[in-house]
Amino acid sequence: MAKIDNLLDKMLTASREAADDRVPYKFEKRVMAHIKETSHMALSTWAQWSQGLWRSVIPCFAIMILVAVWTNTRSTSNQTTKISPSELIAQSDPVEDELETIVMLAIDSADADQ
């Protein structure tokens, strides 16, 4: 077993010393070309995004103005519409009116007892 261990150690030492650090010719140029290509692609993605966002500015602004005008028109028309007294009576809730009468009657009778 010790012999095998020794053999393995020798193999590992020899392999360690056989470190192969050869570099293919102009490898750095290849890496730089890839980097430029990748960064250009990333840049173009951002460029597409910003172009799209700039294009959407005008429609968004137009929608914003339309919504503002519409909201403003609606609130003004609500303020200007006058309601007649008969319409007010028609709009009042009979249940609420009855409740108010009962409560007021109870208070009045209590005052009369005193």
Next chain:
Amino acid sequence: MPEPNDKDLIAEVLEGNTESFEPLVVKYQARIFSLARRYARREDEVEDIVQTVFLKAFSKLSSYRADAPFEHWLMRTATYTCYDFLRKHQRNREWNASDLSEEENDWFENIGAESTKQIDRAAASTLINKLLDGLNSEDRHIITLLELERQTIKEIAKLTGLSESNVKVKAHRAREKMRNTLGRLTTEKYI
């Protein structure tokens, strides 16, 4: 004119001067090729690994903190990339004496008689690679870093995210497996 140091080059790259990355590639590519050849056999695979390392380093350069040398940071990126490759291309292959090439056979013949200097290192390296092929990717990674790259247990634990005692246990078991394969091989060869 003195060569610009790593920090200056990195600062230039971060300012947008991509060209300043090239001297860094030239400076460290040999070291990374040497590491990548421990993990991949085919030359196109080795080149792919090295290229990936530099692309990753370039894209993550802003995350580099200058508190440690750039070489350490780059080698850590290289180690992670090599391990990723190993996991994707796990061979885990058993082999026997008949698979040995002529040079590897010669290596076995001469190992007892000759000194380490005279040993055909390339053949020994191929033999070690074959032994490593029999290990799982994690064990192979640990043995490569420990025995071939001479990293410490502490450094390996930091790189792999394992505890130091776990690294020791895994290294011991992996070595035992390699020893068993080698024992089987020598038995097949000489009996």
